[in-house]
Structure formats: C-alpha cells, structure tokens
Amino acid sequence: MNVLETDLPGIGRKFHITTRGGDKLVVIIHDDGRRELYHFEYDEPDDSISMISMDDDEARIVAAIVGGMTYVPKALEKVDMAFDELIIEWYKIAGSNKAVGKSIGELDVRQNSGATIIAVIEKNHSKHVSPGPNFVIPTDAILVVVGEREQQNLFKRILMDGSGNIDESSGI
Incomplete structure (x- = not known):
C-alpha cells in the first residue's frame, strides 16, 4: 500500500491511498472534523466514481469497524490475543x-x-x-x-x- 499525505492550507489534510490491489482512495480530513472519501476508477485514475462525506463521530465509527475493533476476522485472532x-x-x-x-x-x-x-x-x-x-x-x-x-x-x-x-x- 502506498499513502501520500498533503497539507491543504485552510482546509485540512489530504491522504492519497493506493492499495496493493490497485484501488485508489483519497481521504480529505477537514479542519472542522468532516471527512470526505473519494474512490476512483481503475482505468481512469482521475475520475471519481463515488464520494462519501462524514462528520467526526461517523468517521470514528467507520474507522473502528474497518480497523477490526467491532469484529475481528478469524485470521487476526492471534494478533488480537497479543493485545488481549x-x-x-x-x-x-x-x-x-x-x-x-x-x-x-x-x-x-x-x-x-x-x-x-x-x-x-x-x-x-x-x-x-x-x-x-x-x-x-x-x-x-x-x-x-x-x-x-x-x-x-x-x-x-x-x-x-x-x-x-x-x-x-x-x-x-
């Protein structure tokens, strides 16, 4: 995975993420706490195919879900045991x-x-x-x-x- 981080003066910070599978995601964290997520086409890396906007609380809930805090896949149980x-x-x-x-x-x-x-x-x-x-x-x-x-x-x-x-x- 490749993550590029850029300051957006007066707005917040931008994270450009390219996954190992080639997916492209851009996350913008606004200074007021809002988050915007943009997903891009494989063939047209400049064309956004979807966008989600969340407030701070919603973003933290999604982060907990994606991070495995609400459900730990079977393959990660050994890692979870280390944190007990x-x-x-x-x-x-x-x-x-x-x-x-x-x-x-x-x-x-x-x-x-x-x-x-x-x-x-x-x-x-x-x-x-x-x-x-x-x-x-x-x-x-x-x-x-x-x-x-x-x-x-x-x-x-x-x-x-x-x-x-x-x-x-x-x-x-």
Missing part, C-alpha cells in the same frame, strides 16, 4: 475537566488507574507522543489512552475529579 483486553480511547478534554492544568505525574495516572496516556494532540495540532509525568494536561486537547476497560473507567474518573485520588465511596 487492551483498548485505545480518545478523550476530548473540556475546560470543565478538573484534570486541566495538572501534570500526569500529579494526577498519578498510571498508579491510580493502570491506564497509560500514549499521546496528546493539542488544539494547535502539536503532538506529544508518550508524554512524561511533567506534561500538563491542556484544555481542548485530545488524550489517547491505552488500558483495559476498568482502567479506562478509572482514568475517566481521574479526568473528572482532577485529584488523582480515587475515592470509591464518593461515586466519582
């Missing part, structure tokens, strides 16, 4: 989250939830892969977190509570 019960979640951080302005270490994320923040994408599109304990959670960022279902639930509580100390009796 791990799930990757994306959390949009609102100003109301009490974790905003606190560091990962201050929240003691790993100790209190078992989950791991593997990336942070800020509003200005700057990316932080494997942020360390001194990284401060910014508002309007997206946190990419890996962990088992219960660990993800505990992590959500940390985001809401902001203390890093989970009190099971409080219902938080």
Whole structure:
C-alpha cells in the first residue's frame, strides 16, 4: 500500500491511498472534523466514481469497524490475543475537566488507574507522543489512552475529579 499525505492550507489534510490491489482512495480530513472519501476508477485514475462525506463521530465509527475493533476476522485472532483486553480511547478534554492544568505525574495516572496516556494532540495540532509525568494536561486537547476497560473507567474518573485520588465511596 502506498499513502501520500498533503497539507491543504485552510482546509485540512489530504491522504492519497493506493492499495496493493490497485484501488485508489483519497481521504480529505477537514479542519472542522468532516471527512470526505473519494474512490476512483481503475482505468481512469482521475475520475471519481463515488464520494462519501462524514462528520467526526461517523468517521470514528467507520474507522473502528474497518480497523477490526467491532469484529475481528478469524485470521487476526492471534494478533488480537497479543493485545488481549487492551483498548485505545480518545478523550476530548473540556475546560470543565478538573484534570486541566495538572501534570500526569500529579494526577498519578498510571498508579491510580493502570491506564497509560500514549499521546496528546493539542488544539494547535502539536503532538506529544508518550508524554512524561511533567506534561500538563491542556484544555481542548485530545488524550489517547491505552488500558483495559476498568482502567479506562478509572482514568475517566481521574479526568473528572482532577485529584488523582480515587475515592470509591464518593461515586466519582
């Protein structure tokens, strides 16, 4: 598979994908979250034969389906076993989250939830892969977190509570 990525100033980013089988797909991700997918003819690579437009939520659902998160084909079961019960979640951080302005270490994320923040994408599109304990959670960022279902639930509580100390009796 061949993937070419191009910035589209004022619009977003374009991904030109050619599969091993020769299919051509163009995906445009708009800055406002919309996605457009174009499929092209084999014989006429400049003629689009179909187009789909999706909002951000729809695109994430389709990505989960295509990525095998809702159904794992039999041939991929061995790969799935390597990940076992791990799930990757994306959390949009609102100003109301009490974790905003606190560091990962201050929240003691790993100790209190078992989950791991593997990336942070800020509003200005700057990316932080494997942020360390001194990284401060910014508002309007997206946190990419890996962990088992219960660990993800505990992590959500940390985001809401902001203390890093989970009190099971409080219902938080």
